[in-house]
Amino acid sequence: MSSKVSRRQFLSYTLMGVGGFMASAMLMPMVRFAVDPVLQPKGEGEFIPTPQKADDLTETPVRVDFTIKDRKDAWYKSDVSNTAWVYKEGDTIIALSPVCKHLGCTVNWEGDEKHKNEFFCPCHNGRYEKNGKNIPGTPPLGPLDEFMVEVVDGYVNLGKTVPNTLV
Numbered sequence: 001m002s003s004k005v006s007r008r009q010f011l012s013y014t015l016m017g018v019g020g021f022m023a024s025a026m027l028m029p030m031v032r033f034a035v036d037p038v039l040q041p042k043g044e045g046e047f048i049p050t051p052q053k054a055d056d057l058t059e060t061p062v063r064v065d066f067t068i069k070d071r072k073d074a075w076y077k078s079d080v081s082n083t084a085w086v087y088k089e090g091d092t093i094i095a096l097s098p099v100c101k102h103l104g105c106t107v108n109w110e111g112d113e114k115h116k117n118e119f120f121c122p123c124h125n126g127r128y129e130k131n132g133k134n135i136p137g138t139p140p141l142g143p144l145d146e147f148m149v150e151v152v153d154g155y156v157n158l159g160k161t162v163p164n165t166l167v
Ligand code: FES
Pocket: 100, 101, 102, 103, 104, 105, 121, 122, 123, 124, 125, 126, 127, 139, 140
């Protein structure tokens, strides 16, 4: 059996090699671009500064608005506004998500004349206790989420939301 390579086979192998190299050189950037968001670090432990001074907090929840700068959504970066209800319980700072656990409306502290000292969701009269516990017999099926909290230079910084640990 001869192991000689004919001129035709040599040219064919060479063209396939060069063609394959060129194809991979063109495809690699496209593949890299397509999967780029997946490769980015998620920044899960990230805390966002807020304008709220920790010393100014009382036992009455106050609305704290903050902005997440350059939030990356796939290929797009934008600033995202967010809100928390923040108060003190002893020395502990508690920050609750305002997102209703029924259908996602925004809950307000004492948002209804009849329900003092509660969070109230105007969409379907959802009610929550101060610690975020949903009041049985109202539409929400679970407690409000909590934000992770830390204090930096006297200001409240908020992290990701976690399931409520107070109820
Ligand atoms: S969305 Fe809040 S009670 Fe329905």
